[in-house]
Amino acid sequence: MAARKLRTLYRNGTKFARLALGVRSRLPREVQLEITNRCNLDCDMCPRLVLLKVPEIDMSRETLERVLDRFVAAEGQPHSITLTGWGEPLMHKEFFSFVDRIAERLPETDVGFTTNGHLVTKRITEQVLSREAITRINVSLEELPWEDAAAVGPLPVDERTGNPMKGGINYVARDGHPTPPKVVDHLRHMLSERNAKAARGEPAPEIRLQVVLFPDSAETVRRLIDFGAELGFQAINLVRLDVRGRPDLRRPSYEEERELIAMARARAAERGIELGSVNDHNSILRMAAHDDQFCMRLDSYIYVDVEGQVAPCCLLRGHRLGDLKTQSLDEVWTSPAFKRFYGPGPHPACEGCDAFMHRYAHDNATPAVAGSTP
Numbered sequence: 001m002a003a004r005k006l007r008t009l010y011r012n013g014t015k016f017a018r019l020a021l022g023v024r025s026r027l028p029r030e031v032q033l034e035i036t037n038r039c040n041l042d043c044d045m046c047p048r049l050v051l052l053k054v055p056e057i058d059m060s061r062e063t064l065e066r067v068l069d070r071f072v073a074a075e076g077q078p079h080s081i082t083l084t085g086w087g088e089p090l091m092h093k094e095f096f097s098f099v100d101r102i103a104e105r106l107p108e109t110d111v112g113f114t115t116n117g118h119l120v121t122k123r124i125t126e127q128v129l130s131r132e133a134i135t136r137i138n139v140s141l142e143e144l145p146w147e148d149a150a151a152v153g154p155l156p157v158d159e160r161t162g163n164p165m166k167g168g169i170n171y172v173a174r175d176g177h178p179t180p181p182k183v184v185d186h187l188r189h190m191l192s193e194r195n196a197k198a199a200r201g202e203p204a205p206e207i208r209l210q211v212v213l214f215p216d217s218a219e220t221v222r223r224l225i226d227f228g229a230e231l232g233f234q235a236i237n238l239v240r241l242d243v244r245g246r247p248d249l250r251r252p253s254y255e256e257e258r259e260l261i262a263m264a265r266a267r268a269a270e271r272g273i274e275l276g277s278v279n280d281h282n283s284i285l286r287m288a289a290h291d292d293q294f295c296m297r298l299d300s301y302i303y304v305d306v307e308g309q310v311a312p313c314c315l316l317r318g319h320r321l322g323d324l325k326t327q328s329l330d331e332v333w334t335s336p337a338f339k340r341f342y343g344p345g346p347h348p349a350c351e352g353c354d355a356f357m358h359r360y361a362h363d364n365a366t367p368a369v370a371g372s373t374p
């Protein structure tokens with residue numbers, strides 16, 4: 001555990017230094033593998049089908065092996081591989097055997113994933129917790145558990161927007177993930193098993209509750225923090241709502257977002273749980289990111305899609321800059337087209353994106369292009 005913490009500290013330190021100096025890493029160290037775009041839910045806020053029009057297929061074992069060959073052949077292993085694309089990773093039938101294969105071939109790489117939690121069962125918990133390679137899990141959830149939601153009261157009718165592009169009105173969740181009792185029970189079990197393991201001094205993944213911020217959601221966010229603390233999550237991640245897939249949807253104003261984050265920080269501190277937001281850069285981070293001149297993501301990151309094609313960001317999955325089935329990692333990463341993505345100033349394809357920025361790039365009512373953050 002101590003070794004893992006030291007490794008993370010070292011990796012964060014080198015990332016900070018790179019950002020401060022405005023240089024890219026020699027090879028990408030943060031890798032996102034789109035193992036599937038199939039999903040068991042269809043959240044109204046999610047741009048995967050209506051906007052990104054992702055192919056609803058899984059990565060094959062053959063593609064995984066080809067991609068891993070490229071990483072094994074490159075100098076130094078990735079620091080992290082996140083097994084999440086525009087779908088639910090646990091939908092992939094071979095999810096755990098993919099994790100095992102990564103652990104075998106890249107033993108120094110931390111594996112993580114983001115899940116809507118709806119497929120978590122006792123068996124899945126057992127499988128996750130028996131794998132040391134899995135060090136990070138984000139569980140996405142915006143709606144309060146139903147008994148708690150009843151206490152807050154139903155949403156006013158005019159706020160039950162639903163997604164007009166999908167032709168429906170959402171009466172249950174407010175555009176984000178719903179939280180039925182079965183999901184709460186399974187998450188409670190997963191967290192309690194995880195925390196028991198950690199208490200015995202055994203390696204256990206960090207499990208975060210990931211919450212997308214909607215306007216006027218202070219009370220819901222406050223209760224979600226309480227819920228996260230009560231279940232035993234290690235931290236809460238607050239995520240900026242990307243409205244570029246939902247031109248009709250409003251996100252909090254920048255000022256409201258600041259207030260939400262400040263309130264959430266205070267509540268999390270009271271409840272003894274860590275709070276993170278990639279959009280809340282402290283003064284040191286703001287300096288390192290040259291005041292939003294350099295995207296915090298692009299210095300060391302690649303997105304590998306279900307076919308092994310490489311894009312500079314999950315938000316730009318159609319912007320293919322290489323193919324790991326036919327090219328080396330070095331060839332893809334050092335191509336002039338890839339290098340052009342790292343600041344200062346946004347690449348034209350990034351215009352209007354503020355997913356990893358401190359400030360807003362555009363007024364929340366006038367979104368420009370497509371995308372969101374898996």
Ligand SMILES: C[S@@+](CC[C@H](N)C(=O)[O-])C[C@H]1O[C@@H](n2cnc3c(N)ncnc32)[C@H](O)[C@@H]1O
Nearest residue numbers: 045046087088114115116140241242372373374
């Ligand atoms: C696309 S999902 C894929 C993983 C998994 N299905 C899940 O929902 O956690 C990854 C993350 O994107 C977030 N997300 C979806 N739509 C979003 C939006 N419009 N703006 C910001 N984040 C969004 C989800 O809340 C989730 O945390």
Ligand code: SF4
Nearest residue numbers: 039042043046087116
């Ligand atoms: S946010 Fe996640 S769970 Fe919801 S539709 Fe998108 S991929 Fe599926």
